[in-house]
Amino acid sequence: MQKNNYENFTDTELLEKYYSTNTIDLIGILLQRYTLLLFGTCMKYLKDETKSKDAVQQIFLKVLNELPKYKVTFFKSWIYMIAKNHCLMLLRNKTEFKSLENFEIENDFELDKDELIIKEQDFEFLELSIKELNVEQQNCIQQFYILKKSYAEISKTTGYNLMQVKSHIQNGKRNLKILITQKREQ
Amino acid sequence: MKSNYKINEEQLLKYLNGSLNNDELHEFEKKMADSTLLNDAVEGLQTIKNKTSIDHYVSDLNKQLHEFTTSKKRRRLKNKSSINFWIIASIVLIIIICIIGYFTLDLTFKTN
Numbered sequence: 140m141q142k143n144n145y146e147n148f149t150d151t152e153l154l155e156k157y158y159s160t161n162t163i164d165l166i167g168i169l170l171q172r173y174t175l176l177l178f179g180t181c182m183k184y185l186k187d188e189t190k191s192k193d194a195v196q197q198i199f200l201k202v203l204n205e206l207p208k209y210k211v212t213f214f215k216s217w218i219y220m221i222a223k224n225h226c227l228m229l230l231r232n233k234t235e236f237k238s239l240e241n242f243e244i245e246n247d248f249e250l251d252k253d254e255l256i257i258k259e260q261d262f263e264f265l266e267l268s269i270k271e272l273n274v275e276q277q278n279c280i281q282q283f284y285i286l287k288k289s290y291a292e293i294s295k296t297t298g299y300n301l302m303q304v305k306s307h308i309q310n311g312k313r314n315l316k317i318l319i320t321q322k323r324e325q
Numbered sequence: 326m327k328s329n330y331k332i333n334e335e336q337l338l339k340y341l342n343g344s345l346n347n348d349e350l351h352e353f354e355k356k357m358a359d360s361t362l363l364n365d366a367v368e369g370l371q372t373i374k375n376k377t378s379i380d381h382y383v384s385d386l387n388k389q390l391h392e393f394t395t396s397k398k399r400r401r402l403k404n405k406s407s408i409n410f411w412i413i414a415s416i417v418l419i420i421i422i423c424i425i426g427y428f429t430l431d432l433t434f435k436t437n
Binding site for chain 1: 334337347350351354355357358360361362363364365366367368369370372373378379382383385386387389390391393394397398401
């Protein structure tokens, strides 16, 4: 694979290049960026190293076969959905799973940092919205984003376990986004 | 760039080994809070006791991926060359039919 030539390409650029040239190597380069993440995701659901390795190989084959059929825009969200569905399918031992065509709807699986772009006039909304979160979320969000503490430090000071801290931050962030959007529309 | 910021594998492995400094740790955890994929991956990788084996798994998987893409390319090339063969065979056949037709007609005119 001519990996070096494409190192500075974003996922979107690689996808565009793939759709215009139909070069399979480009999917290979793209997938290679996600090998570790896919393996980790499969480990989370399957809890077995060999099964996870096999699952990642199956996901690779699936992507190589499915990607040419659809116009994928957000590769990261798409591949996450493929991986998660594949693991859930293995766990449930069912043959049917969510249609790949619905991936557009699922794009909000990924809460990228750019989704929460705060404009200057939104700071007021942000301040008000934080106060509307529940105490746990407020506490975690403030310590994480304002005081720049790590998950472990927040866990120590609040007494929540690491999973709870992560969950409060993610849910708090999602709720903030909703609250700010509502305030913008009012 | 939505969904496009790069996740540094080295950083991820350092996070798992607990060798990031405070600033790096906070930046990495911010990325985790932003990405469900990264968050799930970290949770999964944290369950692996022998962290050195992760490198081997990833390297094996990348080799396998390379084989998949190579064999797919080969298959595509094979299909393409078999299509080319039939196109060339059809053209040759049409030319032969035309030549035979020409000589048959020519012979018919001459005998008349």
